[in-house]
Each structure stands twice: as C-alpha cells, then as structure tokens.
Amino acid sequence: MNDPVAIRRLYGRRQGHKLRQGQAALVEETLPTFSVPETGPIDAQTLFGDDRPLQLEIGFGAGEHLAGQAEAAPAAGFIGCEPFLNGVVGALGHIRDRDLANVRLHMGDALEVVERLPDASLERVYLLHPDPWRKARHAKRRMMNHGPLDAIAAKLKPGGEFRLGTDDPTYCRWSMMVMNARTDFVWQAQTPRDFLERPADWPETRYERKARRQGHEVWYFRYIRR
Numbered sequence: 001m002n003d004p005v006a007i008r009r010l011y012g013r014r015q016g017h018k019l020r021q022g023q024a025a026l027v028e029e030t031l032p033t034f035s036v037p038e039t040g041p042i043d044a045q046t047l048f049g050d051d052r053p054l055q056l057e058i059g060f061g062a063g064e065h066l067a068g069q070a071e072a073a074p075a076a077g078f079i080g081c082e083p084f085l086n087g088v089v090g091a092l093g094h095i096r097d098r099d100l101a102n103v104r105l106h107m108g109d110a111l112e113v114v115e116r117l118p119d120a121s122l123e124r125v126y127l128l129h130p131d132p133w134r135k136a137r138h139a140k141r142r143m144m145n146h147g148p149l150d151a152i153a154a155k156l157k158p159g160g161e162f163r164l165g166t167d168d169p170t171y172c173r174w175s176m177m178v179m180n181a182r183t184d185f186v187w188q189a190q191t192p193r194d195f196l197e198r199p200a201d202w203p204e205t206r207y208e209r210k211a212r213r214q215g216h217e218v219w220y221f222r223y224i225r226r
Contacts, residue, residue, distance in 0.1 A: 026096065027088070053077070114155055175221065
C-alpha cells in the first residue's frame with residue numbers, strides 16, 4: 001500500500017495562462033451549475049437526479065475526451081476531475097458548445113471524489129496521459145500505484161472497465177508492472193494491435209495528437225474489474 005499522504009497530495013501549478021474575460025465568465029457563471037458538491041456522499045441521484053450509470057475521468061486535460069464520451073452516451077452521467085483551472089475552462093467550453101447536461105466537474109483531487117462515491121457504482125474510469133513523473137524518486141506520485149488503484153477498484157462495478165492511455169515509455173512499463181501484480185483487473189489485450197491502436201469509442205485528445213506529431217508511440221490499455 002502506498003503512503004496515503006503521497007497519494008493525496010497534488011503537485012504542480014493549479015493555473016497556467018491568465019483567463020480571458022469570456023473564460024472567466026464561464027468559471028463564474030457556468031461552473032457552479034456543473035460542479036460536484038463540495039461535501040457529503042455523492043451518487044447518480046445526487047448529481048443528475050436519477051439512477052443513470054456513472055463514468056469518471058481522472059485528469060481530463062482540456063476536456064475533449066470527456067465531452068466526446070458524454071456526447072456519445074447521453075443516458076450516462078460523467079464525472080470529470082481536473083486540478084488545473086485552464087483545463088476546467090476547456091471542459092466548460094465543450095459543455096456549453098455541445099449543450100451537455102450529463103457532465104459534472106470537480107476542480108481538484110480526483111480521489112476526493114472517488115472516496116465519496118458508493119462502492120461498485122462506476123461503469124468506467126479513465127486515466128489518460130497522466131503526468132509520468134519520470135524520475136525514480138517521484139514514482140510514488142504516479143496515479144498508477146496500488147493505493148489509488150485500490151480506491152478505483154472499490155468503486156468500479158464487477159465487469160466495469162478501467163482505461164489507461166500513455167505515450168511515455170517509462171510510465172507504460174511501470175503501469176504494466178503494477179497492473180500485472182494485481183488480481184482484481186483483467187487486461188483485455190489479446191494481440192499487440194489491441195493496445196497499439198486507439199479503440200473506436202476512445203475520442204482522441206489534443207495531447208495525444210501532439211504526442212504523435214512528436215513521433216511518440218501511444219499505448220491504450222483496457223482492464224476489466226473482476
């Protein structure tokens with residue numbers, strides 16, 4: 001089990017470039033409507049007013065994947081967690097432009113949301129291109145560690161899916177090592193093509209496109225909760 005303090009601490013800047021007037025208005029006027037409640041237990045009824053299936057994305061970047069999944073599955077509820085304000089602004093723009101009512105956002109640590117959900121309440125969890133923390137001494141900061149994965153496993157339904165995407169070779173090897181040590185997830189790859197080609201229902205992000213332009217390989221991992 002990982003050090004819980006290391007698991008819960010967020011590293012890095014919370015905001016990048018200064019927000020433009022329209023972006024600031026999105027945060028002030030739109031974010032409160034689509035925010036996960038700050039305290040208390042949460043479930044589909046609390047977030048969406050019904051018992052729809054739930055999916056969660058950890059670190060949604062600018063929100064392209066989150067919005068794409070939400071648009072493709074309007075009957076499901078999507079929870080996006082992102083600590084960086086500029087990413088939240090990006091997601092709010094997608095929510096506005098695509099008229100998405102089935103998304104809720106949390107600007108902060110995803111594990112704060114995960115621990116407030118009922119056990120076995122999520123159908124999917126996405127972790128796409130997380131910070132690799134390449135130095136060995138920073139390995140405990142990676143989301144792909146047993147502590148966070150224990151929490152994710154507890155909230156996934158049996159048969160639920162965990163998806164990981166990365167273009168970092170170190171993070172790829174580390175993740176495979178960590179997941180191979182677990183017995184509660186089953187890797188779905190049968191051939192190399194299964195983790196070298198992006199599935200049709202996996203919307204591409206701008207980060208992924210940038211990685212490919214830079215000549216990076218991208219790996220797509222799908223695991224089913226036993």
